Amino acid sequence: PTIFVITPTYARLVQKAELTRLMQTFLHVPQLHWIVVEDSPRKTALVTDLLKKSGLVYTHLHFLTAKDRKLQEGDPSWLKPRGVEQRNEGLRWLREDRRAPPGEDGQQGVVYFADDDNTYSVQLFTEMRNTQRVSVWPVGLVGGMKYERPVVEGGKVVRFHTGWRPSRPFPMDMAGFAVSLRLVLTNPEACFDGEAPMGFLESSFLKGLVTMDELEPKADDCTKVLVWHTRTEKPKMKREDALQAQGLGSDPAVEV
Numbered sequence: 001p002t003i004f005v006i007t008p009t010y011a012r013l014v015q016k017a018e019l020t021r022l023m024q025t026f027l028h029v030p031q032l033h034w035i036v037v038e039d040s041p042r043k044t045a046l047v048t049d050l051l052k053k054s055g056l057v058y059t060h061l062h063f064l065t066a067k068d069r070k071l072q073e074g075d076p077s078w079l080k081p082r083g084v085e086q087r088n089e090g091l092r093w094l095r096e097d098r099r100a101p102p103g104e105d106g107q108q109g110v111v112y113f114a115d116d117d118n119t120y121s122v123q124l125f126t127e128m129r130n131t132q133r134v135s136v137w138p139v140g141l142v143g144g145m146k147y148e149r150p151v152v153e154g155g156k157v158v159r160f161h162t163g164w165r166p167s168r169p170f171p172m173d174m175a176g177f178a179v180s181l182r183l184v185l186t187n188p189e190a191c192f193d194g195e196a197p198m199g200f201l202e203s204s205f206l207k208g209l210v211t212m213d214e215l216e217p218k219a220d221d222c223t224k225v226l227v228w229h230t231r232t233e234k235p236k237m238k239r240e241d242a243l244q245a246q247g248l249g250s251d252p253a254v255e256v
């Protein structure tokens, strides 16, 4: 089955670096279809070029987050969820616009939500490829912990190792699960709720799709970390700004 990877992304100084890293990881993964959804009023040249040159199978979409839903400069990062409308747009494309290649079972596939700043092991995609409904695994460096993970007993998920509100229906990061395409298509109303309280975004999507005892643990019964919730530092532009003030700033024609 093909793995459909949905990635929300937005313009900022580190965007090309993030997408280059992701793209080059995905080049190591067979049968992967990258659905890149820009948080922008139109598709940008930077992302268009990067995808064109990537050598990947991809779909390029965009969906602008409404201003009142968007985190403003200086807001704490937990105030509003990010990437919500972009992930929903990716789901909409899978349900409404996608044409399966002739002769192929149009429902065979796996859907994974990969943020543009995390770090993914190629092995992760091997683990998720045979997802029947929803598969799960640990995520490293997340939630103020070394890792969060589903706890597995007798091959079943019985609870979650997490530092915060383990009582949430699915206390997992976005990077910690994949869903079968069939389940996505047979539950056309399942999507991410941007109004969900903090920490409940993943649950808002999953709660209509599975129950805890149906979760399929991967990565050696959730004992291996194959994805890390890395976050990239915002680069400082102090010297750039100073030089620019003297008319000596970097050439804007050079794409970074």
Ligand code: UGA
Binding pocket: 007, 008, 009, 010, 038, 039, 065, 070, 071, 077, 080, 081, 082, 083, 084, 086, 114, 115, 116, 117, 173, 174, 175, 201, 229, 231
């Ligand atoms: C954590 C989770 O890992 C995310 O999956 C979840 O969406 C997010 O919290 C949340 O609470 O909404 P975090 O590292 O804090 O992630 O979020 P970001 O990596 O900054 O953003 C998640 C994704 O949304 C990224 O792919 C990013 O490029 C995208 N994004 C971010 C946008 O499309 N627009 C924005 O304005 C900001």
Ligand code: MN
Binding pocket: 115, 117, 118, 230, 231
């Ligand atoms: Mn992130």
